[in-house]
Structure formats: C-alpha cells, structure tokens
Amino acid sequence: MKTRAAVMLAPGEDWKVAEIDLAPPRFGEVLVEFTHAGLCFSDEHLRHGGLGDLPAVGGHEGAGIIREIGEGVTGLAVGDHVAASFIPTCGRCDWCVSGHSNLCASAANSPGSADPDTFRFSLDGNTIPANCGLGTFARHSVVSAKTVIKVDPEIPLDVVAVVSCGVLTGWGAAVHAAEVRVGDTVVVVGAGGVGINAAQGARFAGAAHIVMVDVNPAKLEFAKRFGSTAEFDSPAKAAEYLWSVNPVAGGADVVIVCTGNTTQAVVTSAYEMLGTRGRLVLAGMSQDVFEPNVHLPGTQIVFREQTIRGTIYGSCNPRHEVPIILDLYRQGRINLDELVSATYRLDDINDGFADLRAGKNLRGVVAHG
Structure with a gap:
C-alpha cells in the first residue's frame, strides 16, 4: 500500500512530505493508522544525523488504531486504540524480566542498530527505516506488536500520543x-x-x-x-x-x-x-x-x-505505566489536555518544528488526515 509520511532525507534538511510505499505486516507485526504524532526534540536530533540512519521516516511519539494484524500476534485486535512505545517491551530479555523494560534489549533506537530486515517503508524503490521502529510521522506504519500498547478507546488519541513519550519521560x-x-x-x-x-x-x-x-x-x-x-x-x-x-x-x-x-x-x-x-x-x-x-x-x-x-523513558515500564497515567488523567489527578498547545497538518510539520525550536509550544501535535 501507499501512505503519506514526513521523511528526513539527509542531515540538516527540512522534513519532506511524500507518498511512500509500505509493505504488509509480517509475523509479530501490526499495521497501525497513526492519527496523531507528537513533535519531540528527539526527532530534531534525528534531523541532525546523530540518532539514526538517514533517510528515515520520522516520529516516535504517537497514537493510532490497529488496522491489520500479522501472524503470531496475540492480545491485540483490529480496531484497538494504541499508544506507540519508542522502546519495545519484549517481555523476555533480562531487562524486561527484571522490571527495566525501558532498556529492552530489542530496542532499535541507537545509531546503526536498526535491522534492515525490519524496514517496511520504501522510497524510490529503496527500503528505509522508521525512527525507533515506529515512524509516527506516517499516516500508516507497520510496526512490531511489542512497540504498541492497547489503551482505553474513550481517551482522546492526541492525549494518548503525548503520553507515549514526553509525559512518561518527565513523570x-x-x-x-x-x-x-x-x-x-x-x-x-x-x-x-x-x-x-x-x-x-x-x-x-x-x-x-x-x-x-x-x-x-x-x-x-x-x-x-x-x-x-x-x-x-x-x-x-x-x-x-x-x-x-x-x-x-x-x-x-x-x-x-x-x-x-x-x-x-x-x-x-x-x-x-x-x-x-x-x-x-x-x-x-x-x-x-x-x-x-x-x-x-x-x-x-x-x-x-x-x-x-x-x-531513558523516565525509567518507566511503558506497558505497565501508560495505562496508569491515562487512568490518573481520567480521574482528573494529572493535567494532559493542556499539554497540546498547537496542532498541525502533516504538510505543515516544518512549521511545527520551527515553533518547537523557537519555544512557542509546550507540545505540538501532528493530526493525520
């Protein structure tokens, strides 16, 4: 299938919004329609070429809806609302089983660590990575089921998006x-x-x-x-x-x-x-x-x-704590709605990052669609 995405082609350039190819999910993967993506300084670091391979689809903070399930995936279904987790939780490595899943050994968030066999995006016939294996700056992305967390569908997805990285990291x-x-x-x-x-x-x-x-x-x-x-x-x-x-x-x-x-x-x-x-x-x-x-x-x-x-990630266990934070929000015990200070179209993503660098926003969010 094809999808629209913001891609960083080379260090220091602006984001390029383009229609790119997306392969279907394989074993252990899901197709997510990302409805919202947060604009975070970590993607600015990617832009400067120090945080991962380029070209790449940007975005590691986001939320969306599962549209397709690959073989071997359990605990998730088509239509589920999910938060992205920029560090996966495999549940099997020493870090996960000892309560430090923010350090999961299967993370692909350091320069040169991404496995090309996991790349599902293609640009001009060449496969390219997604930031942190997610690529939330794409309307659709195929990701490992280990990198999404099911959430209450009654909670606004723009709120879920900012919880997926910025909130957990600070909290x-x-x-x-x-x-x-x-x-x-x-x-x-x-x-x-x-x-x-x-x-x-x-x-x-x-x-x-x-x-x-x-x-x-x-x-x-x-x-x-x-x-x-x-x-x-x-x-x-x-x-x-x-x-x-x-x-x-x-x-x-x-x-x-x-x-x-x-x-x-x-x-x-x-x-x-x-x-x-x-x-x-x-x-x-x-x-x-x-x-x-x-x-x-x-x-x-x-x-x-x-x-x-x-x-990293506030030393949180994201699969455990994303639901906790959202439940506190539902109870009115923490403020999340006020965090989203500006919303942008994907085509305006460079304006969003300019506002981020200028300190105009608390958290800018891209709304796909």
Missing part, C-alpha cells in the same frame, strides 16, 4: 529516576513537554518545593498549572532561592535536566543548584548524542554524597 524522571520523596525540594531545568511532566511527577510524589528554570517566560507562567511553586529565568537566581528554602542541604534535593539540547554548560549550571546528598538526573539529550557534556567536580560529589544519573 518517570521525577518518580523513578530521581526518587522524589515527600518534602523534597526539586528543580526542573527546561519547562517544555518533558519538564512540565517532571513537575507533575514531583508534585504527585509529594515534593514541598518545585522550582522551574527556563529562559522562556511564557513557559514559566504555564508551569504554574502543573505544580511549579517558584519560577526563575536563570540557575543563578534559582540557586539563591534554594538556599532560603532548603538551607540544611544548601541547594536542591533533586535537580532534573529536561532541556532539548543538554550542553556541558547546562549540566554544570544544574549541578551548581544541587545540595548535599542531592540527586542530579539527566533526562534531556545533547544535539550530538556522543558529545561529552558532563564535566563536574568529582571530589565535591564525594564530599557531599551526591548522585548523578541518566534516565
């Missing part, structure tokens, strides 16, 4: 990776789609103070709706405030970095807000994913018993 960064505790003072650096949900996770975990740091005043104002208790446009201003609210630690108990381009300067300024026995969590990537961007005073980390760690 889990606070709840799982940072292990925010009742009474903690938490700083979130970067008030975008991931950072806002780190604030929601910190609030849910019982943080006493949630401090947002971002240079964009509109995002800081928006953060107040998601649990922020104080907002600053620079780490230096935040650091002064932290001493006043948490003098024993001399800084934050937790600092979570959620910036779209996490440079060495960003990491260093984040560390300078960290208090004694504090936990610094890196949830945002650098534009060059191999860039050495952590250069910190190790002996001070020893003296103050501080912890530095990274997190």
Whole structure:
C-alpha cells in the first residue's frame, strides 16, 4: 500500500512530505493508522544525523488504531486504540524480566542498530527505516506488536500520543529516576513537554518545593498549572532561592535536566543548584548524542554524597505505566489536555518544528488526515 509520511532525507534538511510505499505486516507485526504524532526534540536530533540512519521516516511519539494484524500476534485486535512505545517491551530479555523494560534489549533506537530486515517503508524503490521502529510521522506504519500498547478507546488519541513519550519521560524522571520523596525540594531545568511532566511527577510524589528554570517566560507562567511553586529565568537566581528554602542541604534535593539540547554548560549550571546528598538526573539529550557534556567536580560529589544519573523513558515500564497515567488523567489527578498547545497538518510539520525550536509550544501535535 501507499501512505503519506514526513521523511528526513539527509542531515540538516527540512522534513519532506511524500507518498511512500509500505509493505504488509509480517509475523509479530501490526499495521497501525497513526492519527496523531507528537513533535519531540528527539526527532530534531534525528534531523541532525546523530540518532539514526538517514533517510528515515520520522516520529516516535504517537497514537493510532490497529488496522491489520500479522501472524503470531496475540492480545491485540483490529480496531484497538494504541499508544506507540519508542522502546519495545519484549517481555523476555533480562531487562524486561527484571522490571527495566525501558532498556529492552530489542530496542532499535541507537545509531546503526536498526535491522534492515525490519524496514517496511520504501522510497524510490529503496527500503528505509522508521525512527525507533515506529515512524509516527506516517499516516500508516507497520510496526512490531511489542512497540504498541492497547489503551482505553474513550481517551482522546492526541492525549494518548503525548503520553507515549514526553509525559512518561518527565513523570518517570521525577518518580523513578530521581526518587522524589515527600518534602523534597526539586528543580526542573527546561519547562517544555518533558519538564512540565517532571513537575507533575514531583508534585504527585509529594515534593514541598518545585522550582522551574527556563529562559522562556511564557513557559514559566504555564508551569504554574502543573505544580511549579517558584519560577526563575536563570540557575543563578534559582540557586539563591534554594538556599532560603532548603538551607540544611544548601541547594536542591533533586535537580532534573529536561532541556532539548543538554550542553556541558547546562549540566554544570544544574549541578551548581544541587545540595548535599542531592540527586542530579539527566533526562534531556545533547544535539550530538556522543558529545561529552558532563564535566563536574568529582571530589565535591564525594564530599557531599551526591548522585548523578541518566534516565531513558523516565525509567518507566511503558506497558505497565501508560495505562496508569491515562487512568490518573481520567480521574482528573494529572493535567494532559493542556499539554497540546498547537496542532498541525502533516504538510505543515516544518512549521511545527520551527515553533518547537523557537519555544512557542509546550507540545505540538501532528493530526493525520
């Protein structure tokens, strides 16, 4: 069959919207009609050529409806509403069975790791990969059944789309990776789609103070709706405030970095807000994913018993936690509708990414169709 998709042909170019060929599902695969796709900085990293092979169909955050089932697929049916999971959950590898399915061994999200035998898209007669094995920037995609999660059909699919990546990444960064505790003072650096949900996770975990740091005043104002208790446009201003609210630690108990381009300067300024026995969590990537961007005073980390760690997918188990987050949304206990600040047609995807880079949106969503 043919489908319309946004394709990145070479590093640094704009997305090209084209009609491309799509092969039918094989064993263990499903055909998904993606109704919505989130615009995430990770696809910007793909655009710069550091996160996967090009050319490729973009998109790793999304939601849609199953239209066809391949042989050997169980637990899913035609018509099911699903969330995309940019890391699969095979349920068999050591990481999955030990409760760390965000590190599933069958993931294909690192440069050069995608198996050409899994490529179902073709452009000009040549097979091409889909970002993270998903390609949510295509109206239709054939994906492994391990990369979709069945959801309640009553929940709007644009909401499901943003939960599939940005919400879980931020939420889990606070709840799982940072292990925010009742009474903690938490700083979130970067008030975008991931950072806002780190604030929601910190609030849910019982943080006493949630401090947002971002240079964009509109995002800081928006953060107040998601649990922020104080907002600053620079780490230096935040650091002064932290001493006043948490003098024993001399800084934050937790600092979570959620910036779209996490440079060495960003990491260093984040560390300078960290208090004694504090936990610094890196949830945002650098534009060059191999860039050495952590250069910190190790002996001070020893003296103050501080912890530095990274997190992918918020250290969540997506098949378990996507339904949990959506149930909390249904109960009115977390905000998700407000995350979708702009909706674009597929033909306008380059405008959407321009708005993302300019900091105009909390989360932009492409609506297929």
